[in-house]
Amino acid sequence: MTGWPEGLERLLTTDPRDVGCDTARAVLHVYVELLAAGIDAAEHYPGVASHLAACDACAEAADGLLAAVQDEGLHGGPQPG
Amino acid sequence: MKSEGSESLPQVRVVSPEVARENRAWVDDLSSNGDRREFASRRLYEVLLRAARAEVGRRAARLRLVGPEVDDIAHQAAADALLAICGKVETFRGDCKFTTWAYKFVIFDVAAKVNRHFWQRSGVAFDDDDWDRLPARLGIEPEAHAESRELMQAVHRAVDENLTAKQRIVFVALVLNGMPTDVLADQLGATQNAIYKMMFDARRKLRTALVDAGYLAEQQIA
Numbered sequence: 150m151t152g153w154p155e156g157l158e159r160l161l162t163t164d165p166r167d168v169g170c171d172t173a174r175a176v177l178h179v180y181v182e183l184l185a186a187g188i189d190a191a192e193h194y195p196g197v198a199s200h201l202a203a204c205d206a207c208a209e210a211a212d213g214l215l216a217a218v219q220d221e222g223l224h225g226g227p228q229p230g
Numbered sequence: 231m232k233s234e235g236s237e238s239l240p241q242v243r244v245v246s247p248e249v250a251r252e253n254r255a256w257v258d259d260l261s262s263n264g265d266r267r268e269f270a271s272r273r274l275y276e277v278l279l280r281a282a283r284a285e286v287g288r289r290a291a292r293l294r295l296v297g298p299e300v301d302d303i304a305h306q307a308a309a310d311a312l313l314a315i316c317g318k319v320e321t322f323r324g325d326c327k328f329t330t331w332a333y334k335f336v337i338f339d340v341a342a343k344v345n346r347h348f349w350q351r352s353g354v355a356f357d358d359d360d361w362d363r364l365p366a367r368l369g370i371e372p373e374a375h376a377e378s379r380e381l382m383q384a385v386h387r388a389v390d391e392n393l394t395a396k397q398r399i400v401f402v403a404l405v406l407n408g409m410p411t412d413v414l415a416d417q418l419g420a421t422q423n424a425i426y427k428m429m430f431d432a433r434r435k436l437r438t439a440l441v442d443a444g445y446l447a448e449q450q451i452a
Contacts, residue, residue, distance in 0.1 A: 154378065156368035157385070160405065161437040161446070163430055167231045170411075171423040178334045182326045196232060204426060206411045210337050213285045217333040220284060 164203065168196035173207050181214045231430045249327050256328040260319045271312060277329060278308040278315075278336045285340040293348050303343045311336035345410035356403040356417060361386050363406050381445060388439040397432040404429055 173180075173196075180197050183190035191198030201208045245253065259270030282304040290300050314335050322331055364382050365375045389401055399418075403409040404425075411429075415422045440446040 154365075154368050154370045154374075154381075156370065157381070160368065161433050161440070163231070163434050163437070165231065167430065169231055169423050169430075170426045171421075172232075174334075174338070178326045178331045182330055203430075204411075206341065206422065209289075210334075210341055213288060213337040213340070214330070214333055216288060217281045217284060217337065218327075218330055220281075 159203075162203070164199040166196045166199045167203055168200050170200070170204060170207055173197045173200040173204070174210075177207070177211060177214060181211060181218055184215055185218045231427060245324065245326065250324060253322070253324050253328040257319055257322055260316055271316065274315065274332065275308055275312050278311050278332060279304060281333050282307040282311070282336045282340050285337055286344060289340065289344045293344065295344065295348065299347065303340065303347065307336055307339040307343055311339045314339075342412050345413050346416070349410060349413045354407050354409075356407055356409045356414060357399060358407060359402045360406065367405055367408060384440060384443060384445050385436065388436045388443070392435045392439045393432050397428055397435070400425060400428045401432050 176194060176197060180190045180194055183193060201211055256270065256274070259266055260274070261267075262270075283301070286295075286300050286304045286307070290296070311332070315332050322328060361382070364385065365378055366372075370378050389398060393401060400414065403414045404411065411422050411425050414420075415425045418425070437446065441448055
């Protein structure tokens with residue numbers, strides 16, 4: 150059968166490399182800094198990339214974290230030391 | 231899905247000497263006592279509050295959240311994130327900017343607070359299994375609902391016949407009702423990772439059932 154709704158296809162597609170929420174979140178800060186630096190984060194962390202493709206909650210957090218890292222206005226405040 | 235901790239995640243990030251110095255200053259200041267720690271906490275709170283406001287704003291626009299409650303969420307998230315960061319500062323490994331690591335706390339805190347707030351207002355029970363919602367939840371346009379009826383019935387049947395009781399609850403809450411994973415985890419007293427794993431297994435079972443029934447081709451992983 151062809152012409153499956155994209156939403157159903159996405160829902161039912163699973164990737165055995167998917168590391169799950171806990172592992173993805175443990176390295177999300179590093180993953181996002183790689184993205185911000187223009188480095189292929191998915192190449193370094195394929196299991197995390199797979200998870201972000203399937204988990205809306207973690208993907209949304211990754212988007213938010215990337216936006217924060219790239220928002221220079223956020224970093225204009227006081228520095229430590 | 232790989233079992234928890236089974237992937238050896240590589241250390242691929244080496245920060246610059248300047249970033250390493252800033253990181254050390256944050257960690258030392260927040261690990262100290264008295265005024266030094268207090269001053270660093272206040273500085274970090276300002277940074278977190280700016281990030282929280284930006285993140286709440288990003289999410290609120292999509293969820294149509296408005297009013298003073300939006301700023302309240304940002305303040306609460308910044309305060310809660312600061313507390314969590316101060317409690318875990320010694321676990322910071324220095325593999326990114328300290329602020330990036332700190333932002334992660336506040337981003338997830340904002341997500342949890344916004345999701346809870348939005349869900350409380352939605353008026354939908356997580357176990358309300360109205361299957362008429364399925365086509366819309368899967369992004370099927372109303373004009374295509376009639377032709378997708380057989381398929382939707384097959385999905386419903388596969389859920390009833392192949393999933394465990396817990397997997398069915400998770401499917402209904404997340405897919406039919408659009409409940410955020412973290413809110414469902416709270417309600418079921420589970421971790422988000424456990425809910426994700428349950429749903430992951432459910433998705434695999436449903437695909438297998440629909441493939442076996444001739445509704446779907448075998449999955450190809452790139």
